[in-house]
Amino acid sequence: MPARAIAAPAASPPDDGNWVMAAKNYASTRYSELDEIDTNTVRDLQVSFTFSTGVVRGHEAAPLVVNGTMYVVTPYPNKLYALDLTKPGAPTKWTFEPRPAASAQGVACCDYVNRGPAFADGRIFINTLDAQTIAVDAETGRELWRTKLGDINKGETMTMAPLVVKGKVLVGNAGGEFGVRGWITALDAETGKIVWRAYNTGPDTDVLIGDDYKPFYDKEKGKDLGVSTWPPNAWEIGGGTVWGWISYDPELDLIYHGTGNPGPWNPEQRPGDNKWTGGIFARNPDTGQARWFYQAVPHDLYDYDGINELILLDMPWQGQPRKVLIRPERNGYLYVIDRSSGEVLAADPYFPANSTKGVDLKTGLIEYNEEKHPRVGKVVRDICPTAPGAKDWNPSAFSPKTGIVYIPHNNLCMDWESVEANYIAGTPYVGANVKMYAGPGGNRGTFTAWDPGQRRKVWELKEDLPLWSGALATAGDLVFYGTMDGWFKAVNAGSGELLWRFKTGSGIIGQPISYRGPDGRQYIAILSGVGGWAGAIVAGDLDPHDASAAKGFVNAVSDLPQRTTKGGMLYVFALPQRR
Amino acid sequence: MSSLSRNAVSLALLGVLLLAACEREERSYRGEPVGEVKPGAIVQGTLYAGAPSPPPPQRREYEGNAYHVSEGKRLFEWFNCSGCHAHGGGDIGPPLMDEVWIYGGELENIAATIVEGRPNGMPSFRNKIPDQQLWQIAAYVRSMQREVRKDVAPGRDDHMAVTPGEQNQPVTPPKPGGVASPSSEGRGP
């Protein structure tokens, strides 16, 4: 039994220096075992090369590095670049232009981002904004297949990074703000044929709930809950999209994915628990059949999507080794869940939430704060966290060396007024006026180091702007993250001490990676290019005179246009070459 | 000035006031059925070959009428315009309260944009919005940008105060962001 948490071994093979999926490995640790850059050397870190993507929207993607080639996917129009790392300056090897439908930009809720490609068996897989999954030959950039999975006229888009498991490409749709019906789909990596599709609302046959389904909590049990926990027919436009992260445990042979918010945001229009939104599914990757489900936010009140990363760890828990998954949830709690059964072992606040009062571990139920319950026609003030959550999609990293989870997140509160949402296909289906602002303390972002075993915060860094970038941990005892005004930072993994920083051309909302170059040196890469929900004010030139712009986020970052400008640039860093 | 001409001037002023008021306060409900905004009648740019064509009559009828503009405001919410453009500040779609117009900012341009859609994501509402409502929405959009008279533009609505209301849209620089809520002040992390 390990003394402290380690990444699930089967899901985190030893680091070969490549970076083949956005989360680094199936366990989603975003941990690099390379240690050339460490707490001592990092101060010499310098730019090795840069590359302009030619797109100036929010760059949320993680670049991939496979055997001397780097793959970068841009926001819409979702161009895929292959950069040859073997040559000086990493020239473009090939470019693939999927040419998604331009009108898809109109149904992308929060900037037209893309969170990265996936690599498997000589193929690069990307999702395009107009809801296609495309396989490209990694060597030549030739299109192998493309499969249209959703309809933009209903508001379906795809922004997530695919995950390839056992020859299947797992993808899900986005569009929870458009009244789509959320799903996750497995495509045959060879042919692009749909192997299975599991919806997250509706009857059990659609959700792929069958005999295997054994949830831990009683509240998740029952027939056709995806229908009976909704007003009649509301599940058809009920959201529950899968636009975030998927993890996979080869040992248990289960994939884990979250489900997004129910639609519309206005909770009064959808009385009931709104299954299976706002929760976590464990499914069989071959059939899609659900194994267990845990709903973190039944009858979600605040757009607390349940799509954040799921970090698979093995750790001792009250004397027993447990296979767990760690989920820093949007609602402000860090969940530790037994990934074989779906039992919640811990749900501790890593953010001073007042929208809820805590999670009952016996029943798994979250207790909402009646005072902060949204109402139609009333502005409920000072709800923390906000709709983008204590932490949105931007993934944390886990270092087995420190046993700490590094969580980049927001520190925002909001005023919320529910309004009646009118469903018109292809237009937003939200029903809330939201206005966000800095949370307690006045800093809008926080970088928190959390020890899941001790169930406590180890250290935290206050950032003025919201944190919208992912985190990277390395064996050199470093943690990297970026800020929305363009600083790329390296801090001491143990203490949080700032060791190095570099100002990039635009705000950073991407995911840093680390790889070993063909020359054997360790490199750090990050995409700079502000945007996303948080950076929409810059990416979309929004007007801060309207506090509700970008669903209220503009109000919280109305100074951002003075702090950064649009951009789209890859930065790769390395230590100076030893002469 | 002779008293006669003075009288004439005040009469003329009164007349202008009268006309403005009638135009502002008229309530007409029926409008025209769903049709199409003839693209021929729509000018996208500001550059004309020869003498500029006169603006279509809808401009005066709708932009000068408080009822139409306020109906436009209601429909802007009902038809989810606000879903993408927020209350003028923009979101998925571009802001409408600033001075930038990608596809032209005249009433006809905005109407055309609504009917025909635009390639980068603006859906087409052809056959979905009757003409009168279309002009009403377009007139309201113009009011966001202070392009209709102040006495016609709507005031605040009965919802969260997110803008000062179209009639009071300021021309001041944006306020600095990130100010903590009053209630959260002094509450440590």
Place this chain on the structure above:
Amino acid sequence: MGPRDGVSSSELRDGPSLGEEDTMRRLERTWGTPPGLWGWLTTVDHKRIGRRYIATGFVFFLVGGVLALLMRLQLAQPENTLVGPDRYNQLFSMHGTTMMFLFAVPIMEAMAVYLVPLMVGTRNIAFPRLNAFSYWVYLFGGVMIVVAFLMNTGPETGWFSYVPLAGPEYSPGKRTDFWAQMITFTEVAALAVAVEIIVTVFKMRAPGMGLNRVPLFVWSMLVTSFMVIFAMPAVMLASSFLIMDRLVSTQFFNPAEGGDPLLWQHLFWFFGHPEVYIIFLPALGMVSSIVAAMARRPVFGHVPMVLALVATAFLGFGLWVHHMFATGLPHLASGYFTAASMMIAIPSGIQIFCWIATLWDGRPQWTVPLLFVVGFVVIFVLGGLTGVMQASVPFDLQVHDSYFVVAHFHYVLIGGAVFPLFGAFYFWFPKITGRMLGERLGRWNFWLFFIGFNVAFFPMHLLGMMGMPRRVYTYPAELGWADLNLTATLGALLVAASVALFLVNVLVSLRAGRIAGPNPWNAGTLEWATASPPPSYNFAHIPVVEGLEPLWDKAGPLGMVHGLRVEEREVLLTTVLDAHPDLREPSPRSTIWPLLSALAVTVLFIGSIFTPWALVWGAVPLAVGLVGWFWPKRRHVPPEPVVES
């Protein structure tokens, strides 16, 4: 501004040393209004201002009546299309607004402006320039709203303009802004008059008119004026909140942002219910004057009558919530307001009893004023009783906002105020014009009004109980409301005919009416002690009062005060309780500044409908007006203590 005769003549005082003819000539020269348009614009004579106040108020009564007729014609049959919903909504809003704000309250105050100084025996009202200002502001405000209405910018949300309907989201355009500013205009005017009346009554009564000898009409105006001062600020506050919500996006009435639509209702009805008594109490005073004169004896129970007036005023402020029973208030609160609302029947009952008792013990003279008083009792008591019924919460939940309420308040307001007012017109017309109003036409006028009124409004009780809500521009035929509505419309036409007859009567009588003489009714109060119409200075000598009905109590001529200047405008101030002579106070001459200030206020108020900056630039002309108004006079005559002579 006649030529001055030098310092010594300015010291000239009335008294035995000065011949009667000479005194009157000099007083006329001092107090008279210059001829021509300039005089008309600059006068501060309470009689001239009172006269035009009354005439203006009556014109608004006619305007409101025409609006009512249009409504009745629209409702004469189901699914009628004479006027559409938009026009109809403006019609009833204007009708209510005109009748309440531009007719009822101003005309009652106008009667007081004319009569109170005469009844207390003084030469002019207190603050005469404010009085002129008040009239102009009222006139401009009234004209503004009528012009706005004619320009399709009339109010459309009813006379109580509930938010959110009257708020910025649901009332686009400037219609409601004009309404809200009209409130401001009329309230400024009403407050000004209230202050004048109070000071006139307290400080300018003729010597000897202790508070126990004040006529009931003067009492009623005094109490009314206090009610105005306490009630009107609430509605001014409310209308200011409303216009700020509409123009500068404040959130007073936005429930989403923590405002409250019920705040409007509380503020409005805190004014709105006393408003009813502000209209009704002066009418009670008129009834008392008429009853005393026509029964040939003083009103029975003077002290209970005064106490009833005061009690009504106090209670009137404690029952506004009975307009809000259907808003879902806590039961205990409703219970309190039920009791309070019913209690107001007690003082009203006392007054009814006393008048009837006076008639019972006296010898009723069957003149037109008395007819109207009898009509008043018959109609008003019925309206009062339906009011008592509505004080019961459960019953009110049914009839509230139905035609039953429409019937009720027309019984109370027309019965309780318009009938006495018409009686008062017949009663005081000779004093104001010097000629009697025709009795024959007057009887026609009365009977048409009485019958027409009941035909018009009695059926509305039934309509309300049969489910007809108020403020509907039409109704379906199937509900069986058509016949009663048609009946009501016919009644309304009768009333219209009656008012037309009254106009004819006035026009004919102005030219050919019987010459009245100073006291045609042989009434007992001071206004009948001077000529009809009274001279500009009211009384050649200030009378001395020795009883409640001075002209009855004293067989011979009244005692008089000597020693007021005749070449300067000077009035006699007396002590508040016993009316002992106290000071001689100068009274201002004709001046244009009140008119100019009123114009400046008008510019400011109307400007602020369109931009809040009007409050800033509009303050400049107003400041000019006020500076001119208050500019120190070269020859200031200080107040002097009175020397008893």
Place this chain on the structure above:
Amino acid sequence: MRWPPAPWGRKGRVLPILVLAACSGPQSMLDPAGGQAARIGVMGWILLAGCAFVYAVVLLWLLWALARRHRWVEPGGVLPPQAGVERRLTNGLVAWVVGTVLILFAFVAASYAVDKSLTHLANREEVVVEVEGKQWWWTVRYPDDDPSRSITTANEIHLPVGVPVRVKLKAADVIHSLWIPNLHGKMDLIPGRDNELFLTADREGIFRGQCAEFCGLQHAHMALDVIVHSRAAFDAWKEAQLAPAPAPADEALARGQALFLTSACTMCHGIRGTPASASVAPDLTHLASRRSIAAGALPYNRGNLAGWIADPQRIKPGNHMPLVGVPPSDLQALVAYLDSLK
């Protein structure tokens, strides 16, 4: 509409006062059909009787005062008050005040008792109805612990007979007031406030309610139908309402549905079971089962429906349904489809 004509008929113009007793109708407080309305009715009769008595006393007193033999006075003369008479009158005044106070006290007590009994009636509830007032129609919802069994309809309240009902009242825009005179008095629907009303219908029947607080242009056409049936019939109605709209049975209906789904209709209206899910206008899933169109403006039938769609602004000027301009050929198909939504 389908109510029986008033008993006195359209032609027989009988003096209205005579038919006071016969003022029964679908929207009349004089014909109570529920416990609350009945109690209020009793209160009304108590008040009416008391007030009629007082009125009679005042009129008799006035008549006597005017018609009695009065003291003589020469023209212009004045009658001095006589001490004895004054004393008697003063006694009369005291009696008068005491009488007034007693009657008022009785009224207040009765009113309080009735009010209390109305509250008492409210103590149990078996059916909850949510009514939301909008310019100028009513959304009616029947929430259920099982949300998938909740019902949304418009301008029509169905109630089981003899069962206490809690009506939750909300306003979406301005203040409205729900008034179903045969069942209860009115209660306001106020933005930002939750009110409620308790009803118990005592007999089956069809009643009519109307908005009683002025709410703008079409305040006059904001009515709703109240249908009181037996428990069984009510349950059957609920089941029927739960079902989604039936699929079009034939070609023509399919064309009508296609017209609906591709036209401006879907911007505002929803039909469950089709992609149309808009909710700013009345839900049309079971339109053809309702009794009226446009919040009581027209009785429901195909002709009226066609007329309404063809030109809603002529029938209800200023209402929020625009003139869409459906061509006549399409109109027939559209109406046929909507008429199939039983």
